[in-house]
Amino acid sequence: MIFDEYDIKTLIRPVPDFPKPGVIFRDITPLFQSPRALRLVADSFIQRYVETEFSHIGAMDARGFLIGSIIAYELNKPLVLFRKQGKLPAEVLAEGYQTEYGEAFLEVHADSLCEGDSVLIFDDLIATGGTLLAAAKLVRRMGAKVFEAAAIIDLPELGGSQKLQDIGIPTFSLTAFSLDER
Template identity: 50%
Template sequence: MSAYENEIKQAVRTIENWPDEGVMFRDIMPLLQDAHIFRKLIDSFVHRYQKETVDAVAAIDARGFILGAPLAYELGVPLVPVRKKGKLPYETVSQSYKLEYGEAEIELHTDALKAGDNVVVMDDLIATGGTMLAACELIKKLDANVLEVAAIIDLPDLKGSERLRDAGFNIYSICQFDGL
């Protein structure tokens, strides 16, 4: 891990036993509240993708928007919001996915991407991978390509990154935390 990545990881606040007993919540708000760290965070994603052929950044509702918007701006590509069901006003494609206690559904506008577009899928963290996997499936429904799934944090013990790799998607995270 580079000093850059280590500085970002050190800025993540851990809140024990939230929202449930035994959970170690990884809070990214300190990263966002420190302009110096936030710049390093966004720059780390920009440097990763600036020489790649990226046609769009798909940002997952809602913390993915915080990262995806400045990344899309810096790369000079469109920002494609992946929203919770019922939040987009135009024609959509949707994908359901399993939650711990039920199901959820996310949507994408049908005209958000063109066939063959190379897309970076952005969210704040990879936990169980359900939302990210659903977002990737939406992108495939529009005949676009998932270049990579990107996040600040990977929680490998929850097996989300493993699920995404098993489904054939490349993963990039700045840091990892063990445990739940």
């Protein structure tokens, strides 16, 4: 890895009581305000995956798009967009899931993947795992498989990484926070 976990943690802003009281939101926008930090984050993922065998990158709406698109470009892989409900114009597959705050739906264009494709699914953060688990179900419904689930941040106490691993999906993150860590 290009920089250590402590360095990246200093670039992630904790926002207490957002979007509801008691939650510490992990804001990655400071990473994007620093060209050097963005390059270090992107390069860390690129180095991890440059010699691995998968066919596509699947990026989650919306913050997963930010790094996922850079990685797809640098690794010369097709980018599959997993969007919130109602945002894609063509035929979609949809999957409902639970978030920390309620229920939501994730959609993907029905023709995004083919049988035999292998997808690195990417988001900014793994919390309860709902979004990435929904994406994994959509990938499998199209006959493809999930290579790995990756994120900048993991919140292991919320169990998302473990849920993904329990269904056979390896996970990777650049850093992790405990729920009360500031």
